[in-house]
Amino acid sequence: MKKELLMGTALVSTLGAASVAEAVTATMSGNHQTGIEFDSPTGGTDTNAQTTDNNFTVSLSETTDGGITISSSFKVMDEDSKYDADAGFTLAFTDGSKLDVINAGNAAGSHAVSIPGSAGSEGVRNTSTNMAPTGLDFMTAATKLGIEYHTAADFVADGLSASISASTDTGAAAGATYRVDSHIAVGATYVTDFGDTAVTVGAGYTAAEGSNTGNQVSDDTGGAHVGISAVTGDLTVAIGAADGSVAGVSLNGSDEYNGEVLKAGVKYVSGDLTFNVGIASGEANDRAYGQDQGTNEDSQDVTSASVSYAVAAGVTAMIGYTSTESTDEGAGTDDGSAWYIGANMSF
DSSP: OHHHHHHHHHHHHHHTTOOOOSOOEEEEEEEEEEEEEEEEETTSOOEEEEEEEEEEEEEEEEEOTTSOEEEEEEEEESSTTOEEOOOOEEEEOTTSOEEEESSOOOHHHHTOOOOOOOOSOOOOOOOTTOOOOOSTTTTOOOOSSEEEEEOOTTOSSTTEEEEEEEEOOOOOOOOSSOEEEEEEEEEEEEEEEETTEEEEEEEEEEEEEEEOSSOOOSSOSEEEEEEEEEEETTEEEEEEEEEEEEEOOOSSSOOEEEEEEEEEEEEEEETTEEEEEEEEEEEEEEESTTOOOOSOOEEEEEEEEEEEEEEETTEEEEEEEEEEEEEETTEEOOOEEEEEEEEEEEO
16 A cells, blocks of 8 residues: 555645646657568568558647646557557656656666667567567566656766666566566666767666466566667667566466577668668577576577668658577577568658
């Protein structure tokens, strides 16, 4: 009961500071992307299919007499006419800091450095039991009953910003599927210049605790990541690494895993053209709940590239390519390549 009262007090006390009689300000944004993907799996049959990605977002905000900006949003997607309405509230204060309340996320993931890769929507389908990660924030779990605080820019030192987040038990009954009961995470980003080069360093650490009925996990979800990005004129070079554990993956013998990933990428902009190249190499040791790590590992080595062309304001045409080499429990599987050609219209 105490945690519900604390969350309610934090939200109501801040929202109650508003004395605005008019309606909030609403803005709309979104995109429509469509194209054709050509898959060529090794040892399989070549296929092609149309892919689409349509999103429509409504953002709401208003500022109190005290200068605090209260904002939220919801998204309408084309996936079976579903919508994403699980965003909470963001409270932006006059000193530049922010507080996310309800389903706030994980502070470690907020500071993961962006690594260039293909801008297309292609990918080689992998077996469901291959748990090798390809993203830096693969272990950043949280519950909806949480908050995340973001400092203002130049926190403590010029160019430094940081976040801290925490969430607690949502109150759902424990079942056969592992659930996250709580988490705490920290993250930081440091931006500086070396001559003509802008350098960004991001890092994060997260730890979660969870439970289910009848099974004890070997390692709860959590881990750390670090990355660095350098921008010199039109050229961006970035590299990052992450190491951690994830529990509650499935109930098919791959219920938890320890994983690590290394990513690197380059982006170059030349007029209306943007060139992206990226690599990701991930490994994981997956197992049933409570089991020791075995000697056989899952792996994914992904290489991707794309060329994007700005046809008009808000309209981008793109060609993307991805090649994947994979192993599942030490055995080669699901290798192949994929092409994508399409366009995106954003507003």
